Amino acid sequence: MIQRVIVLTSGKGGVGKTTTTANLAVALARGGHKVVAIDADIGLRNLDVVLGLENRIVYSLVDVIEGSCRLKQALVKDKRVENLFLLPAAQTRTKDAVKPEQMKALCDELREDFDFVLVDSPAGIEGGFQNAASGADEALVVSTPDMSAVRDADRIIGMLESLGKSPIRLIVNRLRPNMVREGNMLDVSDVLDILAIDLIGVVPEDDNVVTSTNKGEPLTLNSTSPAARAFDNISRRLIGEEVPLLDVESLASTGFMARIRRAFGFKG
Amino acid sequence: MNFFKKLFCREESRKTAKERLQLVLIHDRADISPEVMDSLRRDLIAVISTYMEIDESNIELDLEREDRSVALVANIPIRHVRRNARPEEKGQ
């Protein structure tokens, strides 16, 4: 077994950590790996609804840590995909209910049984993030290509580095190809220049993300929409496959010829 | 006109964003405020002046960024070096 514990983080909130965790968890499980997704956003749980498992929750991560139930009892098994489990957060508690050592012990226990443990962290650099990161070996930093998100991502990367997480890789989410083409959005190469970490994938802005969340069916379950393909590719890069960047992903610097073609009215 | 505008002078808020971000991050990463930089400059001048006469108005003192690290780079033009310079001789 590979047994990797990966935390999904961001400095700024709302950039897509939960969406990414859900989609990667499903994609990895569909690829034959045994996966557990942990919702470490205690008090503000969301991963359950994004995964569409909210009605099946009995116990939470806090119950396990406090010894009110066994770990196996708290794991919610997804019926749509083999090998996919959710360890939900408690909704009525605060992040203080958990200590980093306890989170670490929990991740180590899960490591015994799973190929991938994905930890959905709350935003920010405080207790909730420290808890979520404590059990992880590696990290995926999610950022949208805007000023505040990138700035805050830089802060989080610094903290992950000092916690010794490795590798730390970047996912650029909600890229809008049209705005990049017009030169009105930071492109992927800009973000990489600034943050100086490895890129593992780029997810375009995609309305299907919203509708799939409405239905509680992550895109990677069955869709072939642009975001679904991007998440799928990231999951394959995670297991070491060499997957070339999608068009939208490589939509970095647009060359001179492309600009000429566009100026003449050809599509870029 | 529109053709040339598209081709040569795209108004790129992207460039502005990148430049602003790079500047902001230099300070975020080094955590050094302009006030601290000024006082560092004053202290440096005081120390170096005990050994050599420097051209204070042409001192360049900057934080230079490389990937994830920041270096303090100073360019301090020397007018001349004092004979037998010692810290004790300061302000004689």
Ligand SMILES: Nc1ncnc2c1ncn2[C@@H]1O[C@H](COP(=O)(O)OP(=O)(O)OP(=O)(O)O)[C@@H](O)[C@H]1O
């Ligand atoms: N690629 C995308 N295209 C369109 N919408 C997206 C995309 N990624 C995320 N969203 C939307 O952005 C919103 C925030 O996403 P999400 O909840 O995953 O962020 P988060 O980082 O987990 O937020 P928080 O910091 O509050 O935990 C959601 O409404 C989600 O549907």
Ligand SMILES: [Mg+2]
């Ligand atoms: Mg979230």
